[in-house]
Amino acid sequence: MVLRVKQEAAVDKETEMTSAISAISVTLLEATSVLAENLVQSEPFLRFQKADRRLHADQETMRLLTEFAELQQKIRAQHYTGAITELDIKRLRELQTTISTNDAIQDHGMAQELAIAFLREVNQEISNLLGVDFASLTRRAGGCC
Amino acid sequence: MSDTVLNDLEVASKSVVLQAAKQFAETLGDTPQFREFEQSYFDFRRDAEAQNAIQEFQKKQASLKALLMLKAVSDEDQQELQRLQDLFYQKPSVLRYTKAQEELNTISQEIGDLLSETIGLDYGASCKTGGCCG
DSSP, X not given: OHHHHHHHHHHHHHHHHHHHHTOOOHHHHHHHHHHHHXXXXXXXHHHHHHHHHHHHHOHHHXXXXXXXXXXXXXXXXXXXXXXXXXXXXXXXXXXXXXXXXXXXXXXXXXXXXXXXXXXXXHHHHHHHHHXXXXXXXXXXXXXXX | OOHHHHHHSOOBOHHHHHHHHHHHHXXXXXXXXXXXXXXXXXXXXXXXXXXXXXXXXXXXXXXXXXXXXXXXXXXXXXXXXXXXHHHHHTSHHHHHHHHHHHHHHHHHHHHHHHHHHHHTSOHHHHTOOSTTTO
């Protein structure tokens, strides 16, 4: 009987530890969820979602972006071997011109910039109240820093 | 979706979003992890031994700055620098603060992931300003 009690205590202890590992309380989860939902429903984010849908629905534009990204990667790799072809450079310039005048891409870029600017304001509000930059706490180690 | 449709949807005004941000900050500020982070930082700042230890380390590091940049520090100096750093990190108030910081980082990263997933942008990366480490 005593052993059973001890076992139960051990299970309780384990549960405590498990919940300590994923230590976000229900209240904090709720506050996070309310913040996320409000952000998504804000004007800058609604515009961003609209621009994102428009961009992804445009197959020709998506094809251009994929080609541009692949060509950039190819040229970057060739940079080290010195094997860049004039044809690739010419095509890259053509794509750059097309992208810079493409409505869906420009609209997407602008909408994303506005959404990011708004997100920074929101982060500033949070950080001012906490006395520490909240966004920097959310970043994982790695990358350039 | 036209702008008219956009206006007809339930749009969260800026003040509503900022109110949600305030509520979120207050809730996070009330968590045991955040309180421990604040308290341990306060105690660390008041810990004379820990402050001396960091000053000793920083003094040595500053004296070797040019050599460190050139990666030309002697083994002896390198060992001394390491010894001073270890001394600092072994101070109880530093250990406590480091642990509190890690725990706050863990929950903040989880929150950041939740926010990023919902809004379709990387929260931490989007809020960086200037340079890659801004």
